Amino acid sequence: MALSSVHASDTEADTPRLNRRQAAKVRTRQKVLDAARTLFAERGYEPATIRDIAKGAGMSTGAVFANFQDKAELFEAVLSEDLARLAETLRSASAGETSTRGRLLATLTAGYHESLEQLPLVQAVVARSWFQPVAAEVRTRAAIKPLVDVVTDILQAGVREGELRQDADLRLLAELIYGAFLSNYRHAAYDNWGIDQLVSQIGKQVDVILAGSLARQ
Template identity: 35%
Template sequence: MGVRDDQKAATREKVLVAARDLFNEVGYEETTIRAIAERAGVSVGSVFTTFASKAEVLSHVMSHRLAELYAEFDRVIPYLRGSVADRLSSIFAIHYEFETRRVKLFLAHVAASYNPNGDPGVTPYGRNPRLNQMLLDVLDEGVRKGEVRPDLDLQLLVDTLKAAYAWNYRMAAASGGQVPASEMSAVMDRQIALIADGWRPR
């Protein structure tokens, strides 16, 4: 039983690595289960024994990447300083830096999330509780320190920030993934400054 579990775990890891690379190289729509199996060196049947669909593979690839991203945040968050706007800018800059390492993979995830066919196996883009809570924590602290108006709907503010963050990936999509993270972060900084005009106490 232990050997079989080890083999299944090894197959799963091979499939996720192969899928991650293919989604990043050719996109989600163009990647087939057969191509994933060939790249992973396993049978098509082995892929379907481990995952119910290509969409589920994508969701697991992105979840695995989030674990890597938030390991970075665990190291950085205690050292974030400055105003609410400064800390939010740092959080989004780290996200851009991380996602642009495989920007086509991230764009594939966004595209699959908004596919009108609506594959139920896809965990939609934006359902990231860790990022959501991180942003809420910064804004909530801003309320306590008098930087952010206490009458605001903080979740709506978080949704607005995440929308701006996602919108900036249009630059990556238009350039074939060649826009540096610093360029998207610079745009996000300006957007945060604009949004901050609305959250400051009057």
């Protein structure tokens, strides 16, 4: 409690103070984001209207549009916040593990746990990512980067600790693992796979993807 107060005042000293109007603007923006998050999670992207998001935030549609150009921008802002928070959760999920495989599976399992309840949203995000303007894709990649970074950092630790080969192409491995992780949601969506099946499948996929990069024992 005391420690966190110290940290808070440290931060206040470092960052410029918001005046009252700016602070109100930040609060309004956050209220809109939270209302949008709730509605996107409940309904998916298309059926969530700006009108209902405004209603959920207790403000006019005009006030929403003063903060976000359109629903797409609002959606990206929610996604970006969520993924940054998710990345922190995933990072801490791997903390107790000592092997590369163990860390990856703890992380990816936590990823499924955190997201499976919002499956329609995950599907909407992936579907949208296949057909969006380049500028939106650039923002999507920035939003996703913290997640891929968690995987890359685990692989880098594997190289440092001698479990993976020095010459392993970590970016390629991280992208393949992330791609396999994502593709399994199709089974959740269409074959009613639950956590256990998703985890078992990503475990097999990780084993295949890492096999050629393990250092000779």
